[in-house]
Amino acid sequence: MHKRVPDVVVLRLAAYRRALREFPAGSERVSSGALAARTGYSAAQVRKDLSLFGQFGQPGVGYSVVALERELVRIFGLDRERRVALVGVGNLGSALLAYNGFREAGLRIVAAFDVDPRKVGGVIAGVPVRHVDELEGAVAGENIELAMITVPAAAAQGVVDAAVRGGIKGVLNFAPAVVRVPEGVMLRSTHLGAELERLSCLVNLSLAGRDEL
Amino acid sequence: MHKRVPDVVVLRLAAYRRALREFPAGSERVSSGALAARTGYSAAQVRKDLSLFGQFGQPGVGYSVVALERELVRIFGLDRERRVALVGVGNLGSALLAYNGFREAGLRIVAAFDVDPRKVGGVIAGVPVRHVDELEGAVAGENIELAMITVPAAAAQGVVDAAVRGGIKGVLNFAPAVVRVPEGVMLRSTHLGAELERLSCLVNLSLAGRDEL
């Protein structure tokens, strides 16, 4: 288990997992070809991607739907509960708190943080809102591994630094700002506008007579 | 202008644009090296990416900050207002309606749609909420080019079909469902859980002793 795993492989693994979950109840076996058809990738790519992590299939037979899904869950590290902090309880933060998909994925938002005294002390979607001053201590003392940042751009680096001091393992930044984390801390950045801007670019390029992306 | 533009290039162009916007006021010129330092890519890649679209720099001098940003805006198709519909006024839909970043990017949400009679007829963040039955007609008659879908998974394909019938050019799907669009309509899919699951995967792989992604 020492191979490098490209980002794009993680993206496809997530698609395989989703496809497996949506498989007709009662399906026991699935072939790389069937997974490919459901996800839009190729059978060879399905097998290659999975082979990075082990040998999960049987030649001539295929993969066990249940066992393969279990392997993917394990690869994603979602086979045990991961505790998550959310920082910034605005519109997007509230939407994330109310989102049900995390729980079933093993991702549990256990604490929310904000600076607004009207929000601190409240409870949103079952999650207590605490003052952001408590963030570092909470990460350090309450086994919080991941943090989602939904604060204004100007505040982003500060709260990321606090989470890092507390020992956070991964940061998902939704603030439209470049933030830095030390080596060893995983970082993903996105923001609400990004996807729509990229879509606009695709539409624009395709209309300009280019090939489809 | 007939080269294929890989998805990853669009991603980097967006980063260059953001970096340009954050450049110290008064900067007139920027080199590929300076852009690289700000975005974490390499100078050669900056030049190569830009060269896909034209020659924007001067040898020995660099790029004009203002002119390059204008070119990027043009490439993204954001040099004129693009009208956008939002379908599904839940938590995420409301967050998108309230997000200010779209307007300054030239993306204007002109109509929101829902099926809930308590929401239909209201106005959120200045945008009127209409019944989803009006979606197709609105797209066709009100020059709406892009649609953001924030409805439950089960309803996603139906509203996408309606938007497509109305002549939508691009769809950004936030529902956790696989949707299909005909050739010629651009589609991007993501959902709130996806990024956090990918982050979890990164953290898990890095802790398992793998190289950094």
Add this chain to the structure above:
DNA sequence: TAGATTGTTAATCGATTAACAATC
């Protein structure tokens, strides 16, 4: 001029695809 920097070509690197022996 000398130093800096672009745009592009060639070289390298990595990812995808095709093919097939091994296996059920």
Add this chain to the structure above:
DNA sequence: TAGATTGTTAATCGATTAACAATC
């Protein structure tokens, strides 16, 4: 057995990097 399908190797393809002539 014959048909199906995996895991992996080799071949192809595409993207990144390095290098440099051209230019300011």
